[in-house]
Amino acid sequence: GKQPLTLLGLGAMGTALARTWLAAGHPLTVWNRSPARADALAAEGASAAGTAAEAVAANRLVVLCLLDDASVGQTLAGADLAGKDLINLTTSTPGQARALAAWAQERGARFLDGGVMAVPPMIGAAGSGGYIFYSGSRALFDAHRETLVVPAGTTYVGEDPGFAALHDVALLSAMTGMFAGVAHAFALIRKENIEPRALAPLLADWLTAMSPAVHTTAAQLDSGDYSAGVVSNLAMQVAGSATLLRTAGEQGVSAELLTPYLALMELRLAEAERGNEEGTTGVIDLLVR
Numbered sequence: 001g002k003q004p005l006t007l008l009g010l011g012a013m014g015t016a017l018a019r020t021w022l023a024a025g026h027p028l029t030v031w032n033r034s035p036a037r038a039d040a041l042a043a044e045g046a047s048a049a050g051t052a053a054e055a056v057a058a059n060r061l062v063v064l065c066l067l068d069d070a071s072v073g074q075t076l077a078g079a080d081l082a083g084k085d086l087i088n089l090t091t092s093t094p095g096q097a098r099a100l101a102a103w104a105q106e107r108g109a110r111f112l113d114g115g116v117m118a119v120p121p122m123i124g125a126a127g128s129g130g131y132i133f134y135s136g137s138r139a140l141f142d143a144h145r146e147t148l149v150v151p152a153g154t155t156y157v158g159e160d161p162g163f164a165a166l167h168d169v170a171l172l173s174a175m176t177g178m179f180a181g182v183a184h185a186f187a188l189i190r191k192e193n194i195e196p197r198a199l200a201p202l203l204a205d206w207l208t209a210m211s212p213a214v215h216t217t218a219a220q221l222d223s224g225d226y227s228a229g230v231v232s233n234l235a236m237q238v239a240g241s242a243t244l245l246r247t248a249g250e251q252g253v254s255a256e257l258l259t260p261y262l263a264l265m266e267l268r269l270a271e272a273e274r275g276n277e278e279g280t281t282g283v284i285d286l287l288v289r
C-alpha cells in the first residue's frame with residue numbers, strides 16, 4: 001500500500017497538497033486550526049484528527065504547511081516527536097529552518113525543510129513547472145521520495161536545513177525585483193494611448209530574452225573576472241540610467257523602484273578601476289556586508 005502520512009495545515013497550499021496525496025491513494029490524516037477545513041477533506045477521504053498532537057501521533061511521516069514559522073512552533077508545542085519524520089513546507093527563513101531542525105532533532109525526529117516553488121494550481125499538475133526545494137536529512141528525503149514526488153517535482157539542495165529556504169528566498173527576491181521593474185514599465189505608459197495588453201507580450205518576451213544574463217553573472221562570480229563576456233559595460237549603463245530617470249520624469253512617474261539599484265551602479269562605477277570593461281556584477285560586492 002501507499003505510505004500513510006499526516007498533514008498539518010489546510011490553507012490554500014495545504015489543501016492542494018492533501019488532494020494530490022488522497023488522489024494517489026495515500027492514507028492521509030489531516031488537522032487544521034479551524035476544523036471546517038479538515039471536515040471538508042474528510043469528505044474526500046482523509047481522516048480528520050481532533051488535535052495537532054493526535055494528528056502527529058497517527059503517522060510516522062508528518063508534513064506541515066502553515067502560515068509562518070510562529071504557527072509551526074505553536075502547532076507542534078504539545079506533540080510527541082520521538083521517531084517522527086518531520087517535513088516543514090511552511091515558508092521560513094534559513095535561520096528559522098535551522099532552529100526548527102535542531103529543535104525537532106532534540107525531540108528525536110528526523111527533519112527536512114521545504115520551499116514550495118509553486119502556487120496551489122500547479123500542485124499535482126504535471127508539466128506546470130512547479131517544484132519543491134528540500135534540504136536537511138538526506139535519509140528522510142530518500143526514504144519518502146515516492147511520497148514527495150506526488151504533489152510536485154523535488155529538488156534536494158543539501159544537508160543544511162536552511163538551504164531550501166535560502167534557495168526559495170533567493171528566487172523570490174529576484175522575482176520581486178522583476179515585478180518592481182514590470183510595475184515601473186506599466187506606470188510609464190499609464191497616461192499614453194498604449195494598451196497594457198499590447199505592452200505585456202513585449203515585456204514578457206524581453207524579460208525572457210534577458211534572463212540568460214544570470215549565467216554570465218554566475219561565471220564572473222566563479223572566476224572573479226567581472227569583465228568576462230561583458231557586452232554592456234557599466235559606464236555605458238550608468239550613462240543610460242540618466243535616460244531611464246529622465247523618461248520617468250517626462251511621464252510623471254516616480255523612479256523610486258529604480259533609483260536604489262541605479263545608485264549602486266553609480267557607486268560601483270566610481271570605485272571600479274575598469275568601469276568601462278565590467279558590467280553590473282560588482283554591485284553584488286557592494287551589497288554583501
Ligand code: NDP
Nearest residue numbers: 009010011012013014033034066067071090091116118119
Ligand atoms: P493560507 O493563508 O491559505 O493558510 C494558512 C494556514 O495556516 C491555515 O491552515 C491556517 O489555519 C494556518 N495557521 C495560521 N496561523 C496559525 C497558527 N497560529 N496555528 C496553527 N495554524 C495556523 O496560506 P497558504 O496555504 O497559501 O500558505 C501556507 C504556506 O505555504 C505558507 O508558508 C506560504 O508561504 C507557503 N506557500 C504558499 C504559496 C501560495 O501561493 N499559496 C506558494 C508557495 C508557498 P486556519 O484555517 O485556522 O486559519
